[in-house]
Amino acid sequence: MEQDYLLDFEDYFPSMIARMGAEGFIGELCNGFRLLMDVNKGLITFESLKLNCYLLGLDVMDDELACMLMEGDLDGDGALSQMEFCILMFRLSSCLCTPHGGGGGDGGSGGSGGDPMLMNVM
Numbered sequence: 001m002e003q004d005y006l007l008d009f010e011d012y013f014p015s016m017i018a019r020m021g022a023e024g025f026i027g028e029l030c031n032g033f034r035l036l037m038d039v040n041k042g043l044i045t046f047e048s049l050k051l052n053c054y055l056l057g058l059d060v061m062d063d064e065l066a067c068m069l070m071e072g073d074l075d076g077d078g079a080l081s082q083m084e085f086c087i088l089m090f091r092l093s094s095c096l097c098t099p100h101g102g103g104g105g106d107g108g109s110g111g112s113g114g115d116p117m118l119m120n121v122m
């Protein structure tokens with residue numbers, strides 16, 4: 001049960017928020033947090049994330065785990081508190097909701113040359 005729950009997590013973020021509202025959503029996030037945290041510290045650390053993903057049968061690369069921690073770690077202690085985890089998940093879910101998804105620093109910003117809009121105005 002818990003495996004499916006986590007694996008589908010991202011898929012049903014948007015509809016989850018719509019159905020149960022922000023508060024219920026946070027409740028679900030807290031459940032997720034507890035699945036991944038280091039029980040002794042009450043934080044998600046790199047080790048607990050790695051171990052628990054492994055235990056849950058999720059195949060996540062070290063790189064991705066480190067990225068997730070860095071993304072979410074707001075106070076710079078190298079671990080995610082429950083608050084930081086919730087904020088991170090909210091940010092991820094809002095990416096999923098917007099059609100353009102914030103993906104991609106494909107910096108094609110070179111051409112300030114012929115902007116068609118500008119041409120029209122002139």
Ligand SMILES: [Ca+2]
Pocket residue numbers: 072073074075076077078079080081084
């Ligand atoms: Ca932190």
